[in-house]
Amino acid sequence: MSDKAPVLEMRNVDKSFGPIDVLHEISLKVHEGEVLCLLGDNGAGKSTLIKTLSGVHQPTRGQMMMDGQEVRFPRPRDAQEMGIATVHQFGGTYPLMSVGRNFFAGAEPTKGFGPFKVFDRQKANQIAVEEVQKMGITRITDGDRLVGGLSGGERQSLAIARAVYFGARVLILDEPTAALGVKQAAHVLRIVNEAKRRGLAVIFITHQVMHAMAVGDHFAVLIRGAIAADFRKGEKSREEIADLMAGGESMADLEANIEGYMETHDGHPPPPAH
Amino acid sequence: MENFAVLLRRPAAASIVSLIGVLVFYVFAGVELDKLFGAASWVNYAARIGIVALPVGLLMISGEIDISIGAMIPAGAMTTAIISGHYDLPIVFGILGALAIGVLVGSINGILAVRTSVPPLIITLATLVAMQGVVLAGSRLLTGSASVPLNAPDWAKTIFGNLMFGGSHQVIIVWWVILAVIFWFFMHHTKYGNWIYAIGGDKESARNAGIPVNGMTILLYIMTATAASFVGMCHSILFNSAQVSGGMNDIFNIIVSVVVGGVLLTGGFGSVAGIFVGALTFAIVNKGIDFTAIDRNWSNLIIGIMLLLAVGMNEKFRKLALSHVSKKK
Numbered sequence: 001m002s003d004k005a006p007v008l009e010m011r012n013v014d015k016s017f018g019p020i021d022v023l024h025e026i027s028l029k030v031h032e033g034e035v036l037c038l039l040g041d042n043g044a045g046k047s048t049l050i051k052t053l054s055g056v057h058q059p060t061r062g063q064m065m066m067d068g069q070e071v072r073f074p075r076p077r078d079a080q081e082m083g084i085a086t087v088h089q090f091g092g093t094y095p096l097m098s099v100g101r102n103f104f105a106g107a108e109p110t111k112g113f114g115p116f117k118v119f120d121r122q123k124a125n126q127i128a129v130e131e132v133q134k135m136g137i138t139r140i141t142d143g144d145r146l147v148g149g150l151s152g153g154e155r156q157s158l159a160i161a162r163a164v165y166f167g168a169r170v171l172i173l174d175e176p177t178a179a180l181g182v183k184q185a186a187h188v189l190r191i192v193n194e195a196k197r198r199g200l201a202v203i204f205i206t207h208q209v210m211h212a213m214a215v216g217d218h219f220a221v222l223i224r225g226a227i228a229a230d231f232r233k234g235e236k237s238r239e240e241i242a243d244l245m246a247g248g249e250s251m252a253d254l255e256a257n258i259e260g261y262m263e264t265h266d267g268h269p270p271p272p273a274h
Numbered sequence: 275m276e277n278f279a280v281l282l283r284r285p286a287a288a289s290i291v292s293l294i295g296v297l298v299f300y301v302f303a304g305v306e307l308d309k310l311f312g313a314a315s316w317v318n319y320a321a322r323i324g325i326v327a328l329p330v331g332l333l334m335i336s337g338e339i340d341i342s343i344g345a346m347i348p349a350g351a352m353t354t355a356i357i358s359g360h361y362d363l364p365i366v367f368g369i370l371g372a373l374a375i376g377v378l379v380g381s382i383n384g385i386l387a388v389r390t391s392v393p394p395l396i397i398t399l400a401t402l403v404a405m406q407g408v409v410l411a412g413s414r415l416l417t418g419s420a421s422v423p424l425n426a427p428d429w430a431k432t433i434f435g436n437l438m439f440g441g442s443h444q445v446i447i448v449w450w451v452i453l454a455v456i457f458w459f460f461m462h463h464t465k466y467g468n469w470i471y472a473i474g475g476d477k478e479s480a481r482n483a484g485i486p487v488n489g490m491t492i493l494l495y496i497m498t499a500t501a502a503s504f505v506g507m508c509h510s511i512l513f514n515s516a517q518v519s520g521g522m523n524d525i526f527n528i529i530v531s532v533v534v535g536g537v538l539l540t541g542g543f544g545s546v547a548g549i550f551v552g553a554l555t556f557a558i559v560n561k562g563i564d565f566t567a568i569d570r571n572w573s574n575l576i577i578g579i580m581l582l583l584a585v586g587m588n589e590k591f592r593k594l595a596l597s598h599v600s601k602k603k
Contacts, residue, residue: 076482086482094475096543096592097468105472106483108465118463149596 005068006031007201008053008084008170013062015052022048024226026062030170030201030218035192037212038205040222041245046205049222050174053203054086055079085163086172093155095148099132099140100125102147103162127165128158135161135191153184157191164195171195172203177211189214209241221245283595285536286548288587292534292580293555296562299576303566310558310565314442320557321450323528324550325505328457329497331532331549335461336494337474337541342383342398343502344525345405348518349375350503352409352422355516359424360417365511369430372507376500379405383499384492402525410518420518426511435512446508453501458546466490474541530577531556534584536591543592555580 006029015023022045030036040046051057053064055073063070066082073079079086093102104124110117125143132140137157140150147155156176163171173192177185185208192215195202206212212219219236221229221244229236229244236244261270301307310316326343333340350372358368379401386397413420426435436445461467472480473487481487502524510516535552537544559580563573 077484080482080484094472094479094542095596096538097471097475101468101471105468105480106485108468110465117465119465119468145598146596149598 004031006065007067008203009065010053010059011063011065013052013059013064015048015057016060022225023052023059024224026225026227028220028227030203032169032201033196033199034217035196035202035204035215036218036220037216038203038220038222039207039209039212039241039245040205041207044222045225046222047174048225050086050172050203050205053079053172054084083167083169084172085166085168085170086174087156087159087163087176088174093147093159096146098125098144098146099150099158100128100143102158103128103131103165107166128161131161131165132158135164135194137161137187137191151184152180153187156180156188160188160191160195164198164200168200170201170203172205174205175207176204177206177208185211207245209238209245212241213238282591283598284548284591285543285545285588286551287536287591288584289535289548289551289555291587292584293551293558295583296555296559296576296580300558300562300566303568305562305565310562313561313565314444315564316557316561317447318442318444319561320553321444321447322505322509323524323531323556324450324553325446325453326498326501326524327528327531327535327549327553328453328546329494329501330528331535331537331544331546331552332457332461332470333494333498334529334532334537334539335474335541335544336470336491337477338387338394338491338494339529340383340398340495340498341395341525341529342379342401342405343498343528344522345402345409346376346379346499346502347506347509347524348516349379349405349409350506351510351516352413352506352518353503354507354510355422355424356413356416358426359422359510359515365426365430368424368426369434369507372503373500376503377496379503380496380499381492384495387495388488388491413518421515423515424510425514430511434508437512444508444512446505446512449504449508454546454550458550461546470494471542474538474543476542527556527560530581533588534581536584536588538588538592 009029010026013023013026014021026049028036038046038049048057052059055076055078058072058074064073065071071082073082094105097105100121101124109120109123111120112118129140129143135157137154140154140158147158150158160171160173176188180188189211192202192204196215204212204215217233219229219231219233219241220227221241223244258269262268297307300310326347330340330343353372353375354368357363357371358365383398383401386392387394390397410420413422432445434445437443438445438447461470469480469485469490472483472485473490477487506516531552532549533539533552534555535544535550536548556577559576560573563570563576
């Protein structure tokens with residue numbers, strides 16, 4: 001794995017909007033068949049990082065590399081053409097369209113010729129259902145079904161299956177499990193493992209440490225726009241990671257503080273600190 | 275029974291139920307159905323609003339709205355009458371002029387809608403008012419009058435304006451049916467239809483998926499404005515004259531018929547069949563009341579009730595469609 005150049009790499013990337021520095025000296029890399037988990041609290045700069053990776057924003061300083069070659073993505077389209085697919089929480093799926101139409105939105109298979117090119121509904125439905133089933137979602141059997149009737153996890157899976165089918169090499173998953181229940185989240189995590197097994201490089205953004213630990217090979221913790229920790233699987237415990245995400249402040253200390261306060265204040269919790 | 279259930283999940287379901295409901299109501303109010311079906315008044319009216327409702331429905335499926343159509347119907351009529359009636363140029367110029375003004379205003383609407391963050395309701399309200407002014411002032415300036423006579427040659431009358439079957443059915447009914455078939459094919463059987471649904475479902479995702487969102491949006495605005503000026507042009511040829519009028523009634527009638535036809539106001543859902551039946555239903559309510567003993571002013575009350583019921587049914591049927599899982603493949 002390590003003899004090959006990483007599929008996607010960031011070297012000392014800074015991003016600022018005017019005078020405000022959002023990302024600071026970010027260096028990351030992700031290899032084929034590897035899951036990189038980006039952990040961070042709200043406001044740590046995760047969204048900006050994703051947008052920089054997917055071509056929505058340009059880095060202010062620093063380099064982005066693909067397969068060892070320097071690349072630039074002036075538009076999101078350019079990143080997509082290079083095989084970087086971003087799947088947002090519910091992004092990329094249209095609730096009132098069928099599974100088949102969703103799957104091929106923007107890349108519809110057609111039959112016929114000239115002005116009579118007809119959208120090939122049967123083919124679209126068949127491929128969509130096949131691809132989704134290959135990712136392990138066996139509950140979807142009808143390509144005409146409306147996506148709005150699927151569960152959150154199934155919609156995520158559809159979006160991921162779509163990205164894989166259209167040749168993504170890097171899959172950026174933006175908080176895919178945040179709005180899901182336990183079972184649904186497990187569903188999505190299985191799909192992440194399936195994508196990894198197929199040799200995709202996955203960047204998994206989350207603030208749920210449990211989910212990250214379930215699939216991650218490599219972890220980076222983002223705090224106030226900088227990478228606070230970078231470690232591999234098994235090097236840190238769940239508690240340590242959670243503490244890191246909370247900004248170095250130990251969760252255990254925090255709990256003790258709150259409990260102490262409540263004891264001396266008739267069971268009321270402390271007022272917010274800021 | 276299974277077929278009936280499939281029908282209920284279609285976007286057109288509520289419009290068909292509304293149509294049946296209205297017919298049943300009218301039968302109880304004393305309408306003889308064979309007389310109603312033999313009459314031309316409501317079919318002519320259905321064609322008038324239906325031709326514009328088709329592109330307006332597609333535009334609403336894509337999540338936009340166009341109310342400038344109200345000014346475009348008289349604008350198309352006046353353009354034809356001024357060019358070919360007042361200045362006596364060949365009718366071809368009048369026809370092209372009417373279509374050109376549709377394309378022009380549609381482009382302005384479309385470009386403003388994709389380039390600015392002003393809501394489309396406001397943009398097209400502005401062009402609606404502006405076009406009303408342009409048409410009235412332009413007509414007064416060029417012809418000195420707000421009503422212009424026009425005498426179209428026979429071939430133009432045959433294609434755009436004539437009455438058919440020796441009775442009072444206007445030829446634009448044929449245009450309506452042909453356009454409905456073209457729109458149906460475009461919307462449900464080409465990739466462009468899929469794009470329109472996707473744009474209405476989630477504009478940002480559609481853009482990310484590589485769909486030319488701005489181009490499609492501008493195209494749809496051009497289609498609505500041009501369809502409206504086309505209807506105006508046909509009417510001026512049929513009635514041998516054109517008048518400046520507000521066209522305010524048309525705006526609401528067209529949008530109501532689209533909504534009754536099952537198009538979701540927030541976009542992403544609807545069908546051409548539904549839009550077609552919606553226009554038909556609306557026209558029957560509006561004109562069918564003349565076949566009853568009821569004072570025709572009550573028809574607006576019926577339209578109001580029908581609108582509420584139809585939208586309520588749309589919600590219900592959409593939930594049915596969403597929760598549906600087919601049992602066995």
